[in-house]
Amino acid sequence: MQELLSLFPFIQETMSRLENQNKYLNKVTLTGKINALDVAANLFDFVEKTAILFDELKVELVHALLDENLKKVTNELDFKAKTTIDILIRNLFERTADVGFFSQDSLICDFLTSQKVSHEQMLLHLQEYASKYTVYNEIVIFDTDGNAKINLNPQNHILKSNDSILKEALKSESYIECYKHTDIFPSQSKTLLYAQKIVQNSQVIGVLCLCFKFEDEMQQIFKQIATANEILLLCNSQEILASNATSKYSRYQASDYVVHGKSITVQKKATPYQGYKGIEEWFASATLKIVPTQQKAIDEKSTNKNSKFLSDKLKAIIQKANDIVEDIADVIINGELIAAKQRVYVLTPILDNMRNISTELLSIIEGATHNLEEISKNGLITDAKSAAHLAIDIMDRNLYERANDCRWWALTPQFQEELSSDIPDVNILAHTLAYINELYTVYTNIFIFNAQAEVVATSKDDTIIGRKLQGNYVNATLRNKDSQNYFVSDFENTALYEEKATYIYSASIVAYGKIVGGIGVVFDAEPEFKAILQDTSPLNEGSFMLFIDKTKKVIATTHSDIALLSTLDIDDTFIKKEKHAISQEVIFKEKEYIISSVYSQGYREYKREDNYTNDVFCLCGIAL
Numbered sequence: 001m002q003e004l005l006s007l008f009p010f011i012q013e014t015m016s017r018l019e020n021q022n023k024y025l026n027k028v029t030l031t032g033k034i035n036a037l038d039v040a041a042n043l044f045d046f047v048e049k050t051a052i053l054f055d056e057l058k059v060e061l062v063h064a065l066l067d068e069n070l071k072k073v074t075n076e077l078d079f080k081a082k083t084t085i086d087i088l089i090r091n092l093f094e095r096t097a098d099v100g101f102f103s104q105d106s107l108i109c110d111f112l113t114s115q116k117v118s119h120e121q122m123l124l125h126l127q128e129y130a131s132k133y134t135v136y137n138e139i140v141i142f143d144t145d146g147n148a149k150i151n152l153n154p155q156n157h158i159l160k161s162n163d164s165i166l167k168e169a170l171k172s173e174s175y176i177e178c179y180k181h182t183d184i185f186p187s188q189s190k191t192l193l194y195a196q197k198i199v200q201n202s203q204v205i206g207v208l209c210l211c212f213k214f215e216d217e218m219q220q221i222f223k224q225i226a227t228a229n230e231i232l233l234l235c236n237s238q239e240i241l242a243s244n245a246t247s248k249y250s251r252y253q254a255s256d257y258v259v260h261g262k263s264i265t266v267q268k269k270a271t272p273y274q275g276y277k278g279i280e281e282w283f284a285s286a287t288l289k290i291v292p293t294q295q296k297a298i299d300e301k302s303t304n305k306n307s308k309f310l311s312d313k314l315k316a317i318i319q320k321a322n323d324i325v326e327d328i329a330d331v332i333i334n335g336e337l338i339a340a341k342q343r344v345y346v347l348t349p350i351l352d353n354m355r356n357i358s359t360e361l362l363s364i365i366e367g368a369t370h371n372l373e374e375i376s377k378n379g380l381i382t383d384a385k386s387a388a389h390l391a392i393d394i395m396d397r398n399l400y401e402r403a404n405d406c407r408w409w410a411l412t413p414q415f416q417e418e419l420s421s422d423i424p425d426v427n428i429l430a431h432t433l434a435y436i437n438e439l440y441t442v443y444t445n446i447f448i449f450n451a452q453a454e455v456v457a458t459s460k461d462d463t464i465i466g467r468k469l470q471g472n473y474v475n476a477t478l479r480n481k482d483s484q485n486y487f488v489s490d491f492e493n494t495a496l497y498e499e500k501a502t503y504i505y506s507a508s509i510v511a512y513g514k515i516v517g518g519i520g521v522v523f524d525a526e527p528e529f530k531a532i533l534q535d536t537s538p539l540n541e542g543s544f545m546l547f548i549d550k551t552k553k554v555i556a557t558t559h560s561d562i563a564l565l566s567t568l569d570i571d572d573t574f575i576k577k578e579k580h581a582i583s584q585e586v587i588f589k590e591k592e593y594i595i596s597s598v599y600s601q602g603y604r605e606y607k608r609e610d611n612y613t614n615d616v617f618c619l620c621g622i623a624l
Contacts, residue, residue: 004066007073007264011065014368018058021364025051025357032350040338040347043331047354050327054361057320061365064313068372072379073288074266075539077229079383080286081268083390084231085278086535087221090394092177092192093276094401095135095212097439098408099175099194102129103208104435106413108141109200112149119150125411126152131484132407134604138185138211142166144204153211156185169195169207179241179279185211218242220604224393230287234267235280245287263289271535274441308592308624309376314369321365328358377594383538384596384620385581391536391545392598392618398532400606402442402505402523403486409436409446410483410507410519419450420511426465429457444497444524448509450517451478464496469520473506477518480508488612491555493565496522501555501565526564529556542591542623550575550615559621561589568619570595575617585624592624 005012029047032040102108107125111117126139130152139152146166148158161184169176175196185191192214198206222231222244230245258265267285270278307315332351339347409415414432418424433446437459446459453469473487480487489504496504502525509517533545533556544562547555552568552575562568573582574597583596600616602608 015062028353035346077266077286081284084284085270089270089278093273099196100439103196112205132404137213140209142207165195232285309373325358325362381583387538388596388598388618388620396603400603406505406507410509416511419516433459445522477506533558540622544621546619593621595621
C-alpha cells in the first residue's frame, strides 16, 4: 500500500489531510466530553460514531483513488508497450515474405549457376530492389559452401561466412531468422537476419540473406510513440534489445504491472500477426518514473456528482461524504439548541470547530475527486489520441509495404521476359504470381497486364483474364518513366474486388528499356483495415474507430451504424492536416463522445518523399 501511495503524491496528501481532520474531530469530541458531557452525552456519542464512519470513508477514498490512478497509468503503459511490440512484429512479418520471394528470383539463380549474369548486372539488380525497400542495409548471396558471391553494402567486405544460419537455411523448407552478432555483417554488434535457400530446378544452389535495419526501425517506433515513458524491447534471456532509455531492469511477468521504487512497469507480449509471433517471443515493457514535478496539487473545485468521468464507486464515496457532513450539521444544530436552552456556552466553540471540520472534509474529498475527474477526462483524451495515432501509423506502414511490393515484383525477370515476347507463357506468369500470393496473404489477387492494358495472367481470379483495364492508375503505369514510381487507384468499388472498395497498387514492368506492361495488386482492404482498427481500439466500452479521407468518405469503420463509403457527418475541424491530434468533446450519433482525429504522416519514403498524395485521417471516439 505504502509503495503504491509513493507513486501518487497527491493521494498521499489527500490521505494526510483526511487523517488530520479525523484527529482534529476526535480532539474536539474529547474536549466536548470533558466540558459538556453531562448536558450533551448523546450528542458526543453520535459524533464518535460519525468519526468511525469518517475513518472508514478515508480508507475507501484512498483505495478508490489508487484504483483509478493505477488503472489509468497501467492502461497507458500497456498501450505503449503493445504499440512497440505489435508494430515491430507486423513489420518483421513482411520480411519473412520478402526473403521467400527474393530467394526465387531467376536472375539470382542464373548468376549462381551460369555466366549469363555479370557481377555488375547483379549488383544493379540488388540496388533496384534495395531502393524500393529501404528497410535493408545489406543483401548477401552465398553459394552452398558459404562463399559470398555478391553483397550490396560496399562497407561490408565479406568473402565467406561460417555462420550456422547458412547451414540451417540449406536444410529448411522455410525462412530462418535470428538476431545476433554474425560474420555476415561483422561491423554491427548484432544483426537481424532473414535467410532462405535458393533453389533452381529442384536443386539447392545457394542462400540469400537479408539484413534488416533493426536499430533504425526501433528508433522510428520510439519516435512515433513520442513518449516520456521508458520503453524497452526485451527477449526471454532478459537481454534488452532496444530502448529509448538508459536504465536497465530485470524481467517481470508479462502483462502484470510491477512497482519498483518510484516507478511502475508494464510488459506486453506481441499479438501474433497472421500467425507470426517474432523471434524468441520478444516482448516490450513501458515504465513510468515518478518525479517531483509530477506531483498533482489538490484542486478545491467542487465535483459534479453526475460527472461522466467518475466511476460509480467514487460517486458513492462523494454521496457518503455528503451524508457524513449532513450528520455533523444535524449534530451542530442540536448542539446549538441544547446550548441555547440550557445556556451551556462552552459548546459554542466546540460546535464551531465541528462546522469547520465538516466543511474541510467535504472540500478535501471533492477536491480530490475533482482532480481525478480531470485526470480521467485527460486519460480518455490520451486513450483516443494514442489509438488514432497507432492506427494511422500501422495503416501507413501497411500501405508502404503495398507500394513496395508491386515495384519489387515488377522487377521479376520472368515477367519482363514473357511480356516482351510475342506470345507470353501464361502458365509461367500464373505460377510465379501464385507463389507470390501464397507468401503475401494480404492480397485477394495479383495480376499482370500488357502494354494494351489487357490482363494476361493472375494469381487467383482467372475470370478477369483478357479484360481491358480502366483507370488513371493503369494509364499512369503504362506511361511511367521512373522505376521508383508506383501508382494507386482511388478508394472505390471495383469489379476486381467483388464490387467492394479497395486500393489497387501498380508498377511498370520494363524490358529492354521499354514498358511492356504492369503488375497490379488487389489489397484485401475490408478485413485488413478493420483488423487494424480493432487491434488498436481502446478498451473503453462504447468506443469506435474510423478511417476517412479529406472528403469525409468512410474507408473503414468499427461503428455498426456507419457504412463504408458513406460521408461522415462531422465538423471540418476533424479533417485538418495537423501534425498533432485534434480532440474535442462532441455530440455524435446522439451520444456524447470524446473524439480524436490524427492525420496520416506517412512512413519512411511513403507519402513523404514519393509523388503519392492521399489525405487520410483516423478518428477514435470514446463514449461518455
